[in-house]
């Protein structure tokens with residue numbers, strides 16, 4: 006059989022399975038692989054929301070599990086195994102990830118979500134090749150994922166509880182085991198069954214083949230592209246293009262993809278394809294097509310927010326499409342399309358009871374939620390959208406125009422209506438709420454008695470600083486039209502006594518006195534000349550020993566910015582932590598330290614040297 010020699014390639018190697026899952030052990034030993042089992046101690050606690058897709062989360066977790074075991078074994082014996090295999094299985098309902106239930110209630114919640122519906126099971130796999138050199142561990146990781154679609158029948162409460170009480174759900178992702186009693190819950194499976202059980206053996210063998218039998222150049226020219234993913238084009242939302250693709254068919258990523266994301270078609274598709282040969286076609290441009298459709302997805306999100314769809318579903322959901330349309334006074338047919346696209350985007354859940362918010366929608370898209378990003382959606386729709394429609398003009402007409410178009414948020418809000426200023430403030434407020442705590446705690450700032458947040462807008466960071474440092478007096482310095490409206494964003498509380506709002510322009514007016522100046526997400530909006538002007542003004546106002554704290558979007562190479570495009574399209578240059586460090590040094594700050602704040606920001610703190 007073709008696959009045996011592939012497994013045989015590992016025969017003389019020391020192979021470790023970094024997994025406690027008895028199912029994985031069984032699948033691999035049934036395939037004839039000889040290995041040791043060293044369960045990983047990696048805690049499955051990666052921040053799910055920071056992954057663009059559920060499978061990216063599974064792949065990263067699998068990798069971390071394997072690397073933890075490789076590192077630990079290397080440390081213990083000063084010799085790592087040759088190969089460590091890690092895997093992670095998750096169940097995904099839209100964007101929501103279900104892992105192993107923590108108790109019976111949790112299992113019930115999970116199984117109820119799956120009841121009567123289709124879901125995806127993803128297993129991420131990492132194959133880590135290790136090499137110990139001069140006491141150092143070198144690793145080379147290849148990773149992939151497999152997706153299988155599973156549909157549950159409509160199940161009664163009684164049956165669900167009977168299943169839960171059998172004890173089977175507890176150590177299984179999504180709360181069920183398809184290989185045992187759980188098999189009775191399943192109406193159909195599309196894809197690799199073993200992938201659901203915990204290990205995609207077929208894809209694993211293909212990956213080994215790819216690693217151990219590099220294709221000959223003549224084979225590569227004949228690669229067949231056999232897994233073209235569907236791309237949701239949202240066409241059926243447009244009147245002129247009605248009858249387009251099925252919104253439920255969102256881009257899923259090929260089951261046979263060799264890479265986690267991006268262009269999976271770079272590598273030979275499959276051993277089969279490489280060996281059997283096929284006609285020559287260019288790689289399928291999945292990423293590019295998704296990019297072309299990206300604006301439609303944004304517009305769907307903005308429209309749903311504007312219609313207050315998530316608010317209605319929060320209070321009254323789940324609801325059928327006609328009821329949603331009635332409550333929103335919208336056209337029933339179009340509303341249903343919008344709801345379906347929202348479900349395909351992972352914003353809504355569709356069950357036999359109707360449409361309901363997913364966790365991410367409840368958390369971030371409901372207007373009055375503590376972590377609501379409604380303000381940002383509203384501003385992007387009402388303002389940034391229009392700004393970007395002028396991008397071509399801005400690029401053609403040069404730097405100033407580019408600034409006018411791309412970085413226009415600051416400038417336009419000066420001249421425009423109170424409503425626009427309010428929109429801008431709501432957008433900034435909602436985003437700052439996500440980051441303020443991280444910025445305030447990136448360094449110990451307790452040595453400062455006063456701080457001034459320049460461009461501090463609604464005072465959300467000031468509030469966090471005051472809360473974190475009980476001695477600190479904080480000034481929020483922003484344009485008069487902003488400070489005038491900031492009252493509407495205050496929630497009261499003891500620390501507000503130590504916060505004051507001072508109107509002024511950071512480029513023109515004298516800066517309020519403070520031991521620590523703060524610039525949070527300000528520099529990125531300005532081109533170099535303005536930025537140097539601002540930093541030199543701060544430098545002159547800052548007393549020796551005083552500080553400057555800068556928080557900006559983390560540069561891509563530092564790992565976490567998931568939206569490099571957003572960063573690049575602001576007026577200023579994208580800057581790395583090192584560039585920020587040099588900027589501060591150039592303006593008279595010493596002992597410059599850099600820290601990461603959450604997933605989005607890099608924070609830099611410098612101390613003013615004596616002139």
Ligand SMILES: Cc1cn([C@@H]2O[C@H](COP(=O)(O)OP(=O)(O)OP(=O)(O)O)[C@@H](O)[C@H]2O)c(=O)[nH]c1=O
Pocket residue numbers: 023024025026027028029044045049070092093094095096105126176177178179181182183184187201202203204
């Ligand atoms: C959907 C489904 C899952 N599972 C098991 O669910 C666990 C997932 O958890 P994990 O975190 O990927 O693995 P683990 O069991 O914690 O082991 P480890 O690799 O040490 O983290 C694995 O066991 C899988 O078999 C089944 O046995 N049958 C099914 O139908």
